[in-house]
Amino acid sequence: MANPIRKLVDNSKKQLKKLNNIADQVESYADEMSALTDAQLQAKTPFFQEKIAAAVAEATDKDKRNKALSKVLDEILPEAFAVAREGAKRVLGLYPFRVQIMGAAVLHGGNLAEMRTGEGKTLTATMAVYLNALSGRGVHVVTVNDYLSARDAEQMGQLYNWLGLTVGVNVGDAPADEKRAAYNADITYSTNFNIGFDYLRDNMVHRADERVMQRGLNFALIDEADSILIDTARTPLIISGPGSGVSQLYARADRFVKTLVRDEDYKIDEEAKTTMMTNEGIHKAEVFFNLDNLYAAGDTALTHHIDQALRANFNYINDKDYVVQDGEVKLIDQSTGRISEGTRLSDGLHQAIEAKEGVEIQEENKSMAQITYQNLFRMYKKLSGMTGTAKTEEEELREIYNMEVITIPTNRPVKRVDYPDLLYPSMRAKYNAVVKLIQELHAKGQPILIGTGSVESSELLSKILMAQNVPHNVLNAKNNAKEAEIIANAGQRGAVTVATNMAGRGTDIKLGPGVSELGGLAVIATERHESRRIDNQLRGRAGRQGDEGFSQFFLSLEDDLMIRFGAERIRLIWERMNLDEEETVIKNRLITRSVESAQKRVEGNNYDTRKNVLQYDDVVREQRELMYRQRDIVIDETKSLDWVLMPMVERTINRVVDAQTKGKKPAEWHLDQIVTFAGNVLVNENDISVAQLKGLDRDGIKALLLNLAKENYRVKQGQLYDPAQMLEFEKVVILRAIDQHWTDHIDALDRLRQGVGLRGYGQLNPLIEYQNEAFDNFNKMIADVEYDATRTFMKAEIRQNLQA
Numbered sequence: 001m002a003n004p005i006r007k008l009v010d011n012s013k014k015q016l017k018k019l020n021n022i023a024d025q026v027e028s029y030a031d032e033m034s035a036l037t038d039a040q041l042q043a044k045t046p047f048f049q050e051k052i053a054a055a056v057a058e059a060t061d062k063d064k065r066n067k068a069l070s071k072v073l074d075e076i077l078p079e080a081f082a083v084a085r086e087g088a089k090r091v092l093g094l095y096p097f098r099v100q101i102m103g104a105a106v107l108h109g110g111n112l113a114e115m116r117t118g119e120g121k122t123l124t125a126t127m128a129v130y131l132n133a134l135s136g137r138g139v140h141v142v143t144v145n146d147y148l149s150a151r152d153a154e155q156m157g158q159l160y161n162w163l164g165l166t167v168g169v170n171v172g173d174a175p176a177d178e179k180r181a182a183y184n185a186d187i188t189y190s191t192n193f194n195i196g197f198d199y200l201r202d203n204m205v206h207r208a209d210e211r212v213m214q215r216g217l218n219f220a221l222i223d224e225a226d227s228i229l230i231d232t233a234r235t236p237l238i239i240s241g242p243g244s245g246v247s248q249l250y251a252r253a254d255r256f257v258k259t260l261v262r263d264e265d266y267k268i269d270e271e272a273k274t275t276m277m278t279n280e281g282i283h284k285a286e287v288f289f290n291l292d293n294l295y296a297a298g299d300t301a302l303t304h305h306i307d308q309a310l311r312a313n314f315n316y317i318n319d320k321d322y323v324v325q326d327g328e329v330k331l332i333d334q335s336t337g338r339i340s341e342g343t344r345l346s347d348g349l350h351q352a353i354e355a356k357e358g359v360e361i362q363e364e365n366k367s368m369a370q371i372t373y374q375n376l377f378r379m380y381k382k383l384s385g386m387t388g389t390a391k392t393e394e395e396e397l398r399e400i401y402n403m404e405v406i407t408i409p410t411n412r413p414v415k416r417v418d419y420p421d422l423l424y425p426s427m428r429a430k431y432n433a434v435v436k437l438i439q440e441l442h443a444k445g446q447p448i449l450i451g452t453g454s455v456e457s458s459e460l461l462s463k464i465l466m467a468q469n470v471p472h473n474v475l476n477a478k479n480n481a482k483e484a485e486i487i488a489n490a491g492q493r494g495a496v497t498v499a500t501n502m503a504g505r506g507t508d509i510k511l512g513p514g515v516s517e518l519g520g521l522a523v524i525a526t527e528r529h530e531s532r533r534i535d536n537q538l539r540g541r542a543g544r545q546g547d548e549g550f551s552q553f554f555l556s557l558e559d560d561l562m563i564r565f566g567a568e569r570i571r572l573i574w575e576r577m578n579l580d581e582e583e584t585v586i587k588n589r590l591i592t593r594s595v596e597s598a599q600k601r602v603e604g605n606n607y608d609t610r611k612n613v614l615q616y617d618d619v620v621r622e623q624r625e626l627m628y629r630q631r632d633i634v635i636d637e638t639k640s641l642d643w644v645l646m647p648m649v650e651r652t653i654n655r656v657v658d659a660q661t662k663g664k665k666p667a668e669w670h671l672d673q674i675v676t677f678a679g680n681v682l683v684n685e686n687d688i689s690v691a692q693l694k695g696l697d698r699d700g701i702k703a704l705l706l707n708l709a710k711e712n713y714r715v716k717q718g719q720l721y722d723p724a725q726m727l728e729f730e731k732v733v734i735l736r737a738i739d740q741h742w743t744d745h746i747d748a749l750d751r752l753r754q755g756v757g758l759r760g761y762g763q764l765n766p767l768i769e770y771q772n773e774a775f776d777n778f779n780k781m782i783a784d785v786e787y788d789a790t791r792t793f794m795k796a797e798i799r800q801n802l803q804a
């Protein structure tokens with residue numbers, strides 16, 4: 001029998017061999033390139049571009065063009081990589097290492113390069129970006145925040161510009177023309193969030209030239225790919241519009257739950273992040289709201305508000321899950337430690353937190369467009385990524401994105417020492433130990449980066465350090481204005497930096513003079529995160545490029561993760577060892593291992609959530625693609641839309657006639673209803689009567705109505721004698737009908753998704769329920785769109801001034 005592990009090892013050996021081979025070819029050009037003058041090196045860009053154009057020009061259709069393109073890119077890879085490499089040496093003063101060439105080859109191949117933290121992924125990307133940008137079809141370099149987009153575009157942009165390529169940065173809320181220019185560049189830097197929103201917004205415009213992405217989604221290279229493709233993929237991107245007012249119930253429910261007593265009236269489930277009332281609590285609710293029976297009242301709105309108020313008050317913690325800033329409740333992204341601007345918890349939970357914090361309660365918005373990151377990135381022709389931490393999520397990346405994770409060896413041996421975790425019985429003992437170590441290291445002058453789990457604990461630690469007279473900087477979501485400066489100083493002699501996991505990713509901490517001799521950067525963490533990848537990113541701030549450094553995690557039995565998972569087992573070990581004094585510490589691989597198995601369980605849960613989100617979005621995806629394609633057809637039409645509009649009219653007529661002529665005998669038919677419909681939707685009321693329909697069969701009625709509609713169309717055509725005006729009018733009518741009903745549909749689906757879980761009781765599979773209902777609703781929506789488009793067009797009064 002084949003040994004699966006053996007096979008994996010063989011596979012990765014084979015891959016590395018192939019990559020080494022490519023690196024040999026690239027390196028073989030090194031001398032030739034370094035002998036070229038600047039002008040000669042720069043001339044390589046148009047040379048490659050012509051070669052690509054020639055290869056693609058021979059192909060006769062789109063499929064063949066795509067194939068020809070990827071073939072020619074593979075052919076010129078060694079030379080083009082060598083050009084970018086020599087360019088980097090001259091422009092940036094950095095000469096890509098062999099392992100970086102290998103990483104770039106992985107990216108070009110549409111896979112995920114796992115390169116240890118600090119190995120220089122930014123420089124690695126340049127070779128793959130240069131090669132793929134030569135085709136002029138666009139390369140999107142995707143980063144986790146605007147700061148990194150701007151920084152990388154600025155720094156690496158020097159190289160690309162020098163090589164004759166254009167670079168654009170697509171920042172947050174730039175005006176449309178700036179965004180369009182950024183997307184039209186050969187290389188575009190952007191966050192995933194901005195690309196997602198631009199994509200959705202582009203599908204809400206009314207004119208082709210309003211779109212900001214004028215080209216399709218060609219090649220995306222994703223930095224910190226695990227963060228983007230995995231962590232952010234748990235929540236879909238939603239564009240929402242104004243909703244329908246704020247319910248008074250938020251404030252009342254909040255006042256009520258604040259009267260409750262823990263464990264008596266309610267019980268908190270930390271793991272599921274929910275809180276349930278006990279019978280005691282339910283009784284109190286009935287008294288408070290003056291009801292006989294809270295649940296029998298059929299008042300699901302009230303119970304829903306109470307549920308959300310419970311979660312808001314007891315599961316969501318200020319300065320941990322969110323911060324209150326400028327009178328608003330802002331969520332903190334738990335994997336990046338940054339504020340997620342613009343995102344709100346759904347289903348009234350955000351409003352419940354606003355009530356809890358006493359800030360203005362904002363309206364519940366209506367969802368108008370949505371997509372998951374999974375489905376967004378799967379639309380790219382080629383997708384690639386790089387990160388220091390992906391191997392743990394290899395299966396998911398393969399299954400969902402069709403990417404292999406390929407681990408690239410480090411350039412130099414890693415010198416960083418990762419010590420086993422230290423576990424303390426209480427939070428207090430833990431912090432004492434942390435501070436003691438900080439003081440020791442600080443006395444020597446060794447720079448220290450301290451990672452904390454929340455804004456709250458970063459502030460707590462800062463207070464303790466202040467009391468001990470240890471000078472330090474704090475970097476968290478509330479205090480991020482000086483981010484670049486704090487990071488630039490963090491590796492200097494004597495620096496102490498307290499940070500949330502904001503500093504855990506993408507930050508490059510350079511060691512100051514004399515710091516290597518002191519042992520490099522010390523990374524100390526005061527707790528472990530849910531995900532091992534986040535912990536490893538934090539460790540990776542030390543020991544970059546073969547630097548000295550170490551990492552040490554401090555845990556206590558009172559930590560969140562410990563309470564939620566696994567603390568019981570560890571407590572048993574603890575008791576068996578008979579260690580209950582305050583200052584005891586366990587330093588044991590066993591502890592590290594059981595913490596890691598708790599993390600694995602959480603990661604598994606999170607994977608299930610993401611799969612679930614994706615399964616639901618897949619239902620919407622087909623509908624979304626269909627609607628967007630329809631919209632594109634309408635928007636891009638340049639002559640007349642009668643070929644779209646008239647079939648809509650015909651289907652509308654058929655639907656109504658079929659519905660009103662269900663009976664076998666014509667005597668049972670509702671001819672009067674058909675006449676009312678025709679008078680309201682198709683023609684003037686006087687142009688149709690029951691008498692005209694009598695004696696006709698079903699098809700006869702349909703034909704008669706269709707003829708009337710066609711006649712009406714011709715009349716309108718006569719009134720709007722300029723075909724361009726007619727086209728414009730048709731566009732407006734169709735797009736308005738689509739957008740109105742499509743956004744209603746999206747909003748309804750969103751609510752359905754949130755509500756369908758509740759139906760799990762009746763032994764129905766919620767996903768199948770959702771699929772069925774989504775399908776039925778979609779068909780109804782199409783009928784509504786066509787009905788509305790028909791009515792608006794046919795009943796429109798065209799006045800003289802329209803012709804002016």
Ligand SMILES: Nc1ncnc2c1ncn2[C@@H]1O[C@H](COP(=O)(O)OP(=O)(O)OP(=O)(O)O)[C@@H](O)[C@H]1O
Pocket residue numbers: 094095096097100115116117118119120121122123387388505506507508510540541544545
């Ligand atoms: N070929 C090279 N020669 C010299 N220095 C290099 C080279 N490549 C990268 N570096 C330096 O290594 C440091 C780390 O690079 P970078 O920040 O891109 O790492 P990274 O892999 O993105 O790390 P992380 O995973 O933590 O984000 C930078 O200071 C960069 O200038």
